[in-house]
Amino acid sequence: MPSFNPQNVPLPAGHLIGGKIHPGNGERLRVNRPSDGQFLGEIPDGDAALVDLAVTNAHQSWLESGWGTCAPRERAKVLRRWACLIEEHRVALGQLEAVSSTRPIYDVINHEIPFTAEAIRFYAECCDKYSGDVLPTRSSSLGMLVPEPYGVIGAITPWNFPLSMASWKLGPALAAGNAVVLKPSELTPFSTIKLAELAIEAGLPAGVLNIVQGRGVSCGSALVNHPLVRKVSFTGSTVTGAQIMSQAALNGMKPVTLELGGKSPQLVFDDAGDIDVVATRIFRGFTANGGQACVAGTRLVVQSGIADALITKLVALCESVAPGNTWSGACRYAPIIDVRQAKKIESIVQAAVKEGAQLLAGGEFFANTEQGYFFKPTLLAGVGAQSVAVQEEIFGPVLTIQTFETEEQGLALADHAIYGLAAGVHTLNIERALRAMRRLAAGTVWINRYGRSGDFIIPTGGFNGSGIGKDLGRQAYEACLRYKSVLIDF
Ligand code: NAD
DSSP, X not given: OOOOOGGXXXXXXXXXXXXXXXXXXXXXXXXXXXXXXXXXXXXXXXXHHHHHHHHHHHHHHHHHHTTTTSOHHHHHHHHHHHHHHHHHTHHHHHHHHXXXXXXXXXXXXXXXXXXXXXXXXXXXXXXXXXXXXXXXXXXXXXXXXXXXXXXXXXXXXXXSSHHHHHHHHHHHHHHTTXXXXXXXXXXXXXXXXXXXXXXXXXXXXXXXXXXXXXXIIIIIHHHHHXXXXXXXXXXXXXXXXXXXXXXXXXXXXXXXXXXXXXXXXXXXXXXXXXXXXXXXXXXHHHHGGGGOOTTOOOEEEEEHXXXXXXXXXXXXXXXXXXXXXXXXXXXXXXXXXXXXXXXXXXXXXXXXHHHTOEEEEOOSBOSSOTTSBOBOOEEEESOXXXXXXXXXXXXXXXXXXXXXSSHHHHXXXXXXXXXXXXXXXXXXXXXXXXXXXXXXXXXXXXXXXXXXXXXXXXXBOOEETTEESOBSHHHHHHTTEEEEEEEEEO
16 A cells, blocks of 8 residues: 655645535634644634534425435445545555544555445345335225424534545435535544545535534534534444434424444453464454444453453564555554544543553553654553553553353453443354353344444444444434324315
8 A cells, every 4th residue: 555645635624514624713723633643724713603504504405406306316426436536545545544633554555445435336126126015904994104404413523434424414404305414523623524525526406515614522512513414323432422413302303313432342252262373363353443443352251261361462463563654555543533633542541550550562652753643552451440550541552351161251351330322242152152252232243253344234332321322334324314194084
């Protein structure tokens, strides 16, 4: 994968409203490159007036363009063209993503861009595949359930996978005939604008997708509260999700889809199979994107018979990675997004060590990495269930290790008091695997793998503190429709 010069990437500087870049007023926010901490560019912080402009424009465009009322196949054509344009522009779009986020260009070009395009294609296929229902009523009347789009959906995305997260929101919402106003994270604001410009180039009526930039407390909050936003789809932390849910309830009783944080277990039994394969799986599960993935498998819960051998392999894997700038084609290990997040990771690791955890690998930043923050893959053993490192989502490459003797003990350790996003089960005993699958309180259970595939039919979403509703799958499409009950007498 060719490296590129981060200075040569043009940045869209503003909001996107009605198909045009709007420079915004008021305060400007600095955006830095995660790889080296250097200044990258600025965005405007959208206030309530700006959000009102974007939402009103989206609502008007939605009404006037007929996006919600046209033949569904017309929407499908636009979405398919959009997916093709994403692939055609993969270098420009990919460089924008890599320079401003934690995603190495290698991963962006090989995974992020194809997955973004395919997610849009998946929802293009949904456009004309869903129907309402004819309900059994007496024969002199006709009862129907008629699906229709909400109107304007407000979407808010996090910084860890900017393009994918946007496609998971936009694909189903637009396919179902809604307009969307999306606010990306203020830390990774640029690639979403380019993604939206490509949608308009593909034939999406300008204004049916508007992008607003700014902080969560100003711009994001104004978007949630706007009276013309009829549904909110959010991905981010559990704390913010709770705020959004209460705001949405108080400002129009809007339905919410909330994809939130996680603290997912990797439950490994003695009969997990080839130890090198299992170790690599576990390692990738907690270090992908520098551990900054909602589904990161950050709690190793391992049966005592295999524990020592597995830990030895994991230590070696931890020592094998090297940091690199995200614009280098050789980079495979992601930096931490910013100084705040880096300090949080460091302080939780230090607190765990102070509590008595043993540091088996990492625990510190790589030296000599310009000014970016690259945290070494870290293994913390000897942690109790109440340890801060086990309780809190660290959102960094840190794996806690807990051992158990019996299946029952392992299952009890694997469940988390707050989160229930994903879980990995590693055993070659099919009955044990299925028992664990039934028992674990997690929205996704991976057996003898860890991480998503390109099967967009499989939805993702958490239990308990990890969220409400699903992204991806048919479920995300259905959640972008509301159903009208109709009764006709004749
Ligand atoms: P965050 O909650 O800080 O911010 C997410 C988005 O919400 C940003 O765009 C932010 O500006 C906005 N926001 C913040 N406060 C707001 C408010 N009061 N009103 C409206 N919008 C507001 O999360 P983050 O740090 O950007 O992302 C990391 C978190 O996201 C982690 O907890 C991670 O687990 C979670 N995440 C979950 C999934 C999933 O599918 N479950 C996927 C990716 C990330």
